[in-house]
Amino acid sequence: MTWDESRTAKMLQAAEKRLSQASEGAVLVGAAESLAGRLEALVRNSRCYRWLTAEPNPDVIVIDLRETYTVGPFIGLLETVARPVERAWSNSGLESAAATAGTTMSGSRIGQLLSAFLEPPESPERER
Template sequence: MAGESESAGSIDTVGEKISEITDGSRIIRTGRAMATRTTSLIQESYCYRWLTKEPDPDVIVIDLRETYTVGPFITLLDKIIPHVERAWQHSRVGAITTNVYEQLNETVFEPLSETRGYELAVAVLTPPEPPEEEQPSADDATSDDETA
């Protein structure tokens, strides 16, 4: 038992010495500062906030497969679509349609997408980003009442 307490004490002493050495190191301080800055940049990013955002309690999700009106229609589509897809892939009409689409894409759509008119149309027709709405908390509501 006495040997265990001596080794524990020496481990603590070594840990303190390592801490003293690393605290004074310019490289470690720089690394820690970079890690802190990187962490804050990531946590402030739109993507991180979007992925970690709490779900809106006012949003109700309804699984249409479980409804009486749409559920049977979706079930029917789930059973039919694989058969229609297989028939389409092996049909002559499917092959001709695919070839026509590829030709139109190469000769018409790709050159058209490089024009200024196309870029202007995309810029005009692209919807704006919805603004983020912040709902006032209970503290905000009481502070507004006090100032009025």
């Protein structure tokens, strides 16, 4: 290391020390740290963060029904039949008639009552 590099390194260290001393009591630094702390708490308490970082429940058992002997063939049959039926239904006259009837029915009093009756209940998590 030559004399110039050594002198430059010492000057940089002195400048860093002065900046850190000056910023210790600065209002802007305190506000930024406070904001960062609040933001961290907000993220850590969010449902999404808790869901992504939650440990799996050891009591939950997941069974892929497609691999079972009793339900698997029915699911395979439904998947085989559902694709052609969906293609035939799309853009058919029956689909447009059903959409028109649904729109007309949803505006009626009976349609509104059926909609309210068939609406799923609130999940227990939302009630908390």
